[in-house]
Amino acid sequence: MRAVADAEQHWIPWMRRALALAALADGHASPNPLVGAVVLDSSGALVGEGFHARAGNPHAEVGALAQAADAARGGTIIVTLEPCCHHGRTPPCTDALIKAGIARVVVALTDPDPRVAGGGLQRLRDAGVEVIAGVLEAEAAHQNRAFLHRVRTGRPWGLLKWAMSLDGRTALPNGASQWISGPSARTWVHRLRAQCDAVIVGGGTVRADDPLLTSRGLRSPEPLRVLLSRSLDLPVQAQLWDQSVAPTLLVHGQDAPVEAQDRFDALGLQRVVLQACDPDSLLAVLAQRGCNRVLWECGPGLAAAALQQACVQELAAVVAPKLLGGESARTPLGLLGFQTMDEVVVLQGLRQQRLADDLLLQATLSRLSDPC
Structure with a gap:
């Protein structure tokens, strides 16, 4: 348990950066959540970042992967919300992460949307991707409290x-x-x-x-x-x-x-x-x-x-x-x-x-x- 806690501490500064990116779309992303993502290469250097600007635009993970290009292979993505695993206005982010060769996904919050709800993380694990969840979970939940409330209550x-x-x-x-x-x-x-x-x-x-x-x-x-x-x-x-x-x-x-x-x-x-x-x-x-x-x-x-x-x-x-x-x-x-x-x-x-x-x-x- 101590090793897991130490590993999470390592990702906290990067998750804070991802949360700051997500906040750039505050007031524009509805009905979608606020999401930010940061990509590190296999050596831990920053190679890409992105956020979900508004509904219909590329998701944060896709934007960050586009910046990282081939440097994403074998690297890590830090994202504030569980990557989606369903087809909506855009293709599943899980497929994009697997195709890009991402080795590790660090997530703050599980998506309560019934179309995801843990399925995105399981899809990544099944593909051999390491998943670390719950990093700065409370901060991410506060940032997305409006989205979480609407999904859970219908209001x-x-x-x-x-x-x-x-x-x-x-x-x-x-x-x-x-x-x-x-x-x-x-x-x-x-x-x-x-x-x-x-x-x-x-x-x-x-x-x-x-x-x-x-x-x-x-x-x-x-x-x-x-x-x-x-x-x-x-x-x-x-x-x-x-x-x-x-x-x-x-x-x-x-x-x-x-x-x-x-x-x-x-x-x-x-x-x-x-x-x-x-x-x-x-x-x-x-x-x-x-x-x-x-x-x-x-x-x-x-x-x-x-x-x-x-x-x-x-x-x-x-x-x-x-x-x-x-x-x-x-x-x-x-x-x-x-x-x-x-x-x-x-x-x-x-x-x-x-x-x-x-x-x-x-x-x-x-x-x-x-x-x-």
Whole structure:
């Protein structure tokens, strides 16, 4: 066991490099995972590296092998996720590794996709390739938490974000809310959107704030803007209706007036009708569209519903050094129906970061993390 541990220690710096390569595609690879790969020749020298840039593009292993060329024969590949062994948009990576004459494969994480799920590693072993698995497994799982969650649950990973004052208000009693946070925090939000496949709001947010919901050009194409509205009681003019900026998906209930549906059809908006117009049903639609990670930027009612239906796994709150006051002022969350402290949502892994004068708090949910 000691020899195995020492061998794993040897590969850790190279796996960190592979993880850094994988991160270059954050926000672009969905519905695929983030994957990075490094190829060393038989003497241990770096001869190739690659990452999976987006769905349909060559996988990380293939890109790294292309760089390495003949130097890969007898060498080692370090890859953040188990190589695939099935035909999808691209051929199996296991076949490419065997053909290239790779002698050793070092892997961080086993792929939970049922089409792989250990089959890729077994295919390599059967071909006489040495396999070392589990190197920096926790780091790789964290990096691909959104992909892993969607594969295991059938729902995208949900991140709920809000900005509030130090006294916990997201707007004044009259509804005014721009701007609670400062420019640095707003720039951070643009980067966050660029890492997500969809940004979700409700009708109340559109009526109150008329948001644009883009990354301001940090991602191309922009994330899908999603509006969840039971009744389609929405303004005639809104920034979300301009799809030259970013695509918009309008999701609503069956009882929405036909004239309202026709009006939005005339604007060229994509529409989806849900039998149950709720967060869980919406996420089923977004999973089918290949979304791994979605951002909830909604008002208190929809945010509470998303929490109650286990559609949120991560929380980000920007706290501004301001006091808004007022008992009727809007807060980030609507009623969750708890009666005792034993019922409340508990956060874990709390971390903080300064964004100029604002404070960013981030955490994951320790309960309500699996779909109903």
